[in-house]
Amino acid sequence: MEPLESIDGGRFDAVFDEAQRARALRALEAGQVLYFSHLAFALTEDERRFLSPGCADGRSKNISYDPQAGILKGTVLTGDERARLQAMVARFAQGARVLVEGLFPRYTPHLAMGRTSYRPIEAKGRASSYRKDDSRLHVDAFPSRPSGGRRILRVFSNVNPEGRGREWRLGEPFEVCARRFLPGIRPPLPGQRWLLKACGITSGYRSDYDHYMLALHNAMKADEHFQRHCPQYEVTFPAGTTWMAFTDQVSHAAMAGQYLLEQTFHVSVQDLARPEGAPLSVLERLLGRPLAGARG
Ligand code: SIN
Ligand code: FE
Numbered sequence: 043m044e045p046l047e048s049i050d051g052g053r054f055d056a057v058f059d060e061a062q063r064a065r066a067l068r069a070l071e072a073g074q075v076l077y078f079s080h081l082a083f084a085l086t087e088d089e090r091r092f093l094s095p096g097c098a099d100g101r102s103k104n105i106s107y108d109p110q111a112g113i114l115k116g117t118v119l120t121g122d123e124r125a126r127l128q129a130m131v132a133r134f135a136q137g138a139r140v141l142v143e144g145l146f147p148r149y150t151p152h153l154a155m156g157r158t159s160y161r162p163i164e165a166k167g168r169a170s171s172y173r174k175d176d177s178r179l180h181v182d183a184f185p186s187r188p189s190g191g192r193r194i195l196r197v198f199s200n201v202n203p204e205g206r207g208r209e210w211r212l213g214e215p216f217e218v219c220a221r222r223f224l225p226g227i228r229p230p231l232p233g234q235r236w237l238l239k240a241c242g243i244t245s246g247y248r249s250d251y252d253h254y255m256l257a258l259h260n261a262m263k264a265d266e267h268f269q270r271h272c273p274q275y276e277v278t279f280p281a282g283t284t285w286m287a288f289t290d291q292v293s294h295a296a297m298a299g300q301y302l303l304e305q306t307f308h309v310s311v312q313d314l315a316r317p318e319g320a321p322l323s324v325l326e327r328l329l330g331r332p333l334a335g336a337r338g
Pocket of ligand 1: 302
């Protein structure tokens with residue numbers, strides 16, 4: 043399987059024909075990265091002032107925006123400047139939404155918008171601990187926001203003004219990866235997840251699915267031999283391009299690059315064309331039991 047599938051379209055509100063939509067859907071759900079080589083998120087002259095790591099507050103790795111609540115976090119900017127940065131990030135969120143809805147109308151009814159992030163910090167060498175080190179191959183799983191089985195779909199645009207690419211590595215298909223690590227992962231302890239919720243560490247109950255996804259994420263990142271020797275590709279997303287993937291499924295690592303916008307969506311498994319390819323279904327098959335409910 044090729045790691046990337048190229049999709050034509052030079053606008054976030056491009057109209058895709060039936061054949062393009064079918065090809066994109068098949069590729070996305072199979073675990074490929076959809077790559078839009080002509081789709082740039084253009085910044086206005088005024089917004090170019092935000093192309094500086096000085097916009098970030100130095101504590102969080104990203105500037106993050108909650109499109110539902112309209113709240114921006116992780117920036118030192120205040121007043122009018124802050125409002126204009128927020129407007130830029132919100133405009134990206136809207137563009138990403140129009141793109142996803144245009145390409146995947148079947149996801150639209152239950153499509154939920156997660157956070158938007160702006161990443162003005164150089165990706166190379168920014169990690170603090172191995173679990174937070176996104177330059178190690180991993181699948182995405184959130185420690186504090188349980189998904190309950192919903193998919194993580196992410197749209198990325200490289201807005202680097204100096205023409206620098208975003209350098210990634212892409213790893214093995216999800217099932218190969220899951221088979222490799224599942225034997226070493228222990229089931230959740232009784233009571234542990236109730237405690238996580240009661241202490242406010244998780245915002246909801248961590249389901250069995252979230253437990254295994256987080257453990258898989260951590261096990262992949264912890265395994266140095268795997269990181270170096272598993273089959274993998276290096277890909278560079280040039281400045282002025284956009285790409286999207288189910289990052290809960292696609293093994294990925296960000297090696298270098300600066301100035302990225304990212305939008306997270308949650309897609310329900312029931313809306314997929316092939317639910318049997320979702321990490322939830324693969325893990326349930328490999329473990330021989332259902333995982334999504336809030337049990338234990
Ligand atoms: C990640 O999702 O692991 C990082 C992506 C990036 O910052 O390029
Ligand atoms: Fe990631």
